[in-house]
Amino acid sequence: MIRVTDLTKMYGSLRALDGVSLAIEKGEIVTVIGPSGGGKTTLLRMIDLLEPADHGRLQFDSLDVDMHRPGRTKKLAVRRRIGFVFQQFNLFSHRTVRQNIVDVLCFGHGWPKRDAEAAADEALLDVDLADKRDAYPAELSGGQAQRAAIARAMAARPDLLILDEPTSALDPELTGEVAAVIRRLASDGMTMLMVTHHVDLAAELADRVLVLADGRIVEEGFVHDVLDNPQTDRTAAFLERVRPPGRSGL
Amino acid sequence: MNYRTFNVNEVASAAKDLLPHAGTSILILLAALAGGILMGLLLTFLLHARSPVLSLIARIYLRVLRGAPAVVLLLLVFYGLPVLFSLIGIGTLTQTNRLFAVILTFALMASAQMANVFTAAYGAIPKNQLEAAKAVGYTVRNRFFHVWLPQGLRLALPNLANTATWLLKEGAVAYTIGVLDLVGHAQLRISSQYGGGAVETYTALALIFFVLIRLIEVLFHGLERRASVHLVKGAGSGGR
Amino acid sequence: MAANAFVTTIREIIPGLPLTLVLTAVPLVLALVPGVLLGYLRSRGRLAYYLTGAYVTLFRSLPVVLQILFAYSWLPSLLAGLAAARGWTVDVFAISPVWYAIAVLFFNTLAALIEVYRSAFSAVPAREVEAARAAGFAESRVFIQVRLPQAFMFALPNLASATVNLVRMSALAYLMTVPEMTGRARMAAGLTFDTITAYGVLLLAYVALCFLIDSAYDLIYGRFMRRLHGTAGVRGLT
Ligand SMILES: Nc1ncnc2c1ncn2[C@@H]1O[C@H](COP(=O)(O)OP(=O)(O)O)[C@@H](O)[C@H]1O
Numbered sequence: 212m213i214r215v216t217d218l219t220k221m222y223g224s225l226r227a228l229d230g231v232s233l234a235i236e237k238g239e240i241v242t243v244i245g246p247s248g249g250g251k252t253t254l255l256r257m258i259d260l261l262e263p264a265d266h267g268r269l270q271f272d273s274l275d276v277d278m279h280r281p282g283r284t285k286k287l288a289v290r291r292r293i294g295f296v297f298q299q300f301n302l303f304s305h306r307t308v309r310q311n312i313v314d315v316l317c318f319g320h321g322w323p324k325r326d327a328e329a330a331a332d333e334a335l336l337d338v339d340l341a342d343k344r345d346a347y348p349a350e351l352s353g354g355q356a357q358r359a360a361i362a363r364a365m366a367a368r369p370d371l372l373i374l375d376e377p378t379s380a381l382d383p384e385l386t387g388e389v390a391a392v393i394r395r396l397a398s399d400g401m402t403m404l405m406v407t408h409h410v411d412l413a414a415e416l417a418d419r420v421l422v423l424a425d426g427r428i429v430e431e432g433f434v435h436d437v438l439d440n441p442q443t444d445r446t447a448a449f450l451e452r453v454r455p456p457g458r459s460g461l
Numbered sequence: 462m463n464y465r466t467f468n469v470n471e472v473a474s475a476a477k478d479l480l481p482h483a484g485t486s487i488l489i490l491l492a493a494l495a496g497g498i499l500m501g502l503l504l505t506f507l508l509h510a511r512s513p514v515l516s517l518i519a520r521i522y523l524r525v526l527r528g529a530p531a532v533v534l535l536l537l538v539f540y541g542l543p544v545l546f547s548l549i550g551i552g553t554l555t556q557t558n559r560l561f562a563v564i565l566t567f568a569l570m571a572s573a574q575m576a577n578v579f580t581a582a583y584g585a586i587p588k589n590q591l592e593a594a595k596a597v598g599y600t601v602r603n604r605f606f607h608v609w610l611p612q613g614l615r616l617a618l619p620n621l622a623n624t625a626t627w628l629l630k631e632g633a634v635a636y637t638i639g640v641l642d643l644v645g646h647a648q649l650r651i652s653s654q655y656g657g658g659a660v661e662t663y664t665a666l667a668l669i670f671f672v673l674i675r676l677i678e679v680l681f682h683g684l685e686r687r688a689s690v691h692l693v694k695g696a697g698s699g700g701r
Numbered sequence: 702m703a704a705n706a707f708v709t710t711i712r713e714i715i716p717g718l719p720l721t722l723v724l725t726a727v728p729l730v731l732a733l734v735p736g737v738l739l740g741y742l743r744s745r746g747r748l749a750y751y752l753t754g755a756y757v758t759l760f761r762s763l764p765v766v767l768q769i770l771f772a773y774s775w776l777p778s779l780l781a782g783l784a785a786a787r788g789w790t791v792d793v794f795a796i797s798p799v800w801y802a803i804a805v806l807f808f809n810t811l812a813a814l815i816e817v818y819r820s821a822f823s824a825v826p827a828r829e830v831e832a833a834r835a836a837g838f839a840e841s842r843v844f845i846q847v848r849l850p851q852a853f854m855f856a857l858p859n860l861a862s863a864t865v866n867l868v869r870m871s872a873l874a875y876l877m878t879v880p881e882m883t884g885r886a887r888m889a890a891g892l893t894f895d896t897i898t899a900y901g902v903l904l905l906a907y908v909a910l911c912f913l914i915d916s917a918y919d920l921i922y923g924r925f926m927r928r929l930h931g932t933a934g935v936r937g938l939t
């Protein structure tokens with residue numbers, strides 16, 4: 212469904228991404244893990260065309276995009292087919308939860324207001340936030356804010372959902388409610404590309420795992436192969452650090 | 462009024478005439494700033510005083526100063542001072558009194574600004590430092606002079622620069638009560654030429670103000686840098 | 702006697718109030734749109750940053766009094782020269798000084814508003830802008846739906862100060878013989894010979910006006926408190 216070829220991104224002289232290629236099939240769940248500063252966020256932002264890459268090609272079904280110069284039309288087309296969930300939620304702080312979703316549908320996707328409002332209410336029911344629909348982001352807990360952000364990203368029924376460490380800005384006791392929502396999306400067959408340090412969640416949901424370090428994919432494979440039997444020392448060391456003691460995969 | 466060509470030489474000659482009188486403007490600025498800092502400190506204390514009456518008085522004072530146009534306050538002080546003075550039996554209106562009225566007016570205006578600056582700076586001092594000083598047994602006076610004041614002043618310095626340039630600008634209304642500062646002398650010069658060279662004289666005046674304000678900014682920038690160096694060292698060597 | 706002077710002063714000052722309000726409202730309304738746009742550009746582009754910066758610095762470095770003296774000694778002859786050259790038939794010297802006052806106040810307010818909105822636009826969180834882009838907003842939509850409403854909200858306290866400063870600046874219009882409150886108070890002082898009452902009442906009039914303006918802004922700002930802090934009704938003295 213989506214294929215990225217030879218993606219390179221430089222920040223000054225720093226190679227944030229160095230010739231990354233990957234493909235995701237429809238219905239597949241791919242997680243990306245790797246050390247901090249390895250380029251995970253950059254990879255997700257490049258796929259959503261949020262910043263021009265130095266080099267790279269993106270094929271999204273029949274769309275074929277030069278990631279260096281995507282052009283306005285293709286840029287908007289790709290972004291509208293992808294839902295993006297950020298580490299820090301990034302809800303519009305001047306809008307209520309419901310308005311956040313309505314705005315995205317009206318101004319991002321050009322829906323009529325009435326349809327947008329109906330879809331927003333439905334999306335909020337899905338994440339169990341109907342009672343908070345008129346709250347402002349500043350009035351939500353981290354878990355509620357992230358669920359609202361997921362509802363906002365999912366309201367337009369995107370083809371691909373991208374999640375950047377969706378639970379790492381949350382207090383540990385709040386990660387469960389967000390994980391539950393993600394689990395439900397997975398069981399509905401949603402195609403996902405997710406960065407996470409939550410190894411248990413990755414092991415449970417993902418079909419495949421990519422390990423990204425220094426802007427390169429250093430390891431790639433089926434989830435249990437990578438998590439239980441890492442092929443490189445870097446991956447082993449990384450897993451050692453993030454995995455809760457006394458457990459080994461699932 | 463007739464129109465004529467702009468004479469650059471006349472600007473230079475006006476600047477030469479006016480520059481010696483910059484001293485008066487600078488004197489007003491420095492005196493008002495000093496007075497404003499002292500009154501601003503006092504105000505800050507009143508504002509945070511335990512007594513609700515004192516803090517209410519300080520808040521009303523700030524309200525009044527927020528809405529007071531400089532010219533209006535100046536006129537009120539200028540005409541009010543002699544009355545106040547005659548009540549306590551001091552002489553009458555002279556050029557010195559005019560100067561005093563101007564300085565007092567702008568010290569009042571600066572005090573309100575400084576109170577806001579100090580209050581903000583006070584809020585920015587880590588509270589645990591004051592607690593620590595208290596725990597170590599600093600007296601109220603020591604806490605004020607060794608913890609509060611140096612940090613407050615450093616945090617206030619960038620705003621102090623703003624207050625200084627603002628004072629110099631606002632101070633230009635002093636000529637309206639006949640004080641012979643830069644603007645006052647510019648007016649004298651123009652009227653002595655029967656209105657001739659007005660545009661050139663004002664151009665010279667504008668240039669002088671522009672340079673003075675840049676100078677103040679550079680000066681305070683230097684102070685700021687020195688203050689932060691000094692305080693970093695001071696923090697390392699511990700309290701006395 | 703004093704009571705008499707008091708009444709006379711009030712009678713003299715009140716007719717000056719509409720002009721004071723005009724001298725505040727007209728420059729403010731005129732400067733609002735260019736102030737927002739230039740403030741936005743100043744917060745973004747490098748060239749725009751320096752160009753607007755030069756404008757702001759110029760007006761921040763010149764006393765308003767001096768600008769007024771300038772405008773009064775220079776603008777009429779400049780306009781007259783222009784009129785003569787173009788063969789216009791307007792009598793430049795018949796233009797009301799109110800227009801000169803509005804022009805001077807406008808240029809100064811514009812400089813203030815550029816700074817107010819520069820800092821307001823800079824305070825809009827970059828991640829919310831990115832979220833809007835990720836959701837498929839066109840850049841114009843990002844501006845209208847995210848940057849502008851947030852900047853509007855963040856700017857309110859400084860906008861209140863800019864408005865109060867404008868009221869205070871407008872007092873200088875009396876130097877151009879505009880009969881606003883200060884000009885009328887001077888006339889009252891001439892009538893009653895009680896300068897202290899005249900300027901005392903005048904000061905109170907300005908303080909009351911500024912208090913009302915601050916209260917109005919506080920009321921508007923209070924409506925945004927939930928968005929900013931999550932709790933309703935936190936409000937403070939400005
Ligand atoms: N906008 C940027 N400007 C400069 N450097 C950046 C920028 N964004 C990311 N980087 C750098 O790129 C590298 C990868 O960052 P990131 O993708 O955020 O890593 P990760 O998400 O894996 O922790 C880091 O070294 C980071 O400092």
Ligand SMILES: [Mg+2]
Nearest residue numbers: 251252253376
């Ligand atoms: Mg990251």
